Amino acid sequence: MLETRAGAHIRGDVGAGVPLARELHMNQDHPEFDSEDLSQNPPETDPLKAEIESLRSEIALVKADALRERADLENQRKRIARDVENARKFANEKLLGELLPVFDSLDAGLTAAGTEPSPLRDGLDMTYKQLLKVAADNGLTLLDPVGQPFNPDQHQAISQGEAEGVAPGHVVQVFQKGYLLNDRLLRPALVVVAKHD
Numbered sequence: 001m002l003e004t005r006a007g008a009h010i011r012g013d014v015g016a017g018v019p020l021a022r023e024l025h026m027n028q029d030h031p032e033f034d035s036e037d038l039s040q041n042p043p044e045t046d047p048l049k050a051e052i053e054s055l056r057s058e059i060a061l062v063k064a065d066a067l068r069e070r071a072d073l074e075n076q077r078k079r080i081a082r083d084v085e086n087a088r089k090f091a092n093e094k095l096l097g098e099l100l101p102v103f104d105s106l107d108a109g110l111t112a113a114g115t116e117p118s119p120l121r122d123g124l125d126m127t128y129k130q131l132l133k134v135a136a137d138n139g140l141t142l143l144d145p146v147g148q149p150f151n152p153d154q155h156q157a158i159s160q161g162e163a164e165g166v167a168p169g170h171v172v173q174v175f176q177k178g179y180l181l182n183d184r185l186l187r188p189a190l191v192v193v194a195k196h197d
Contacts, residue, residue, distance in 0.1 A: 089182045143178035143189045145171045156188040168196040
């Protein structure tokens, strides 16, 4: 009887659905119908619901992977930009490092020429200053730390000495000037440091 009425309802018979609802309600009152039995033994889970849950968890995994990939890509871009910047900043490191003995020779020549003005000394001084300017334009900084506190990151102490008017732990004399290239130590200054009392 149910099939006939259900079939009639499906076909579109308007009045057929009402008696069917009453009959279903009456069947629930029947002693053979046990609602507790349904709650203890639920019908099998709908396979579509299981598939939906599976797809949702798969979507969550794909989203997590996409976020991780995006973060990795951003970190790689930053690393490449930093590497390019360092390559640009220190591209001249080898050349400038090889010019340091030339700076030392010009400095020694100026010291040997004394303080008396002469065309040779003036030309040597001008050449030295021009060379230092070109090097400075390429990121080179001169370290001449006389009178400054000893800095083990930039200075190399070769001895200690006593000097009037110089505080202990400060540089008394520079034997060889040091250089920085874009704030990176290229060569430490060789110095004599005032003794502590």
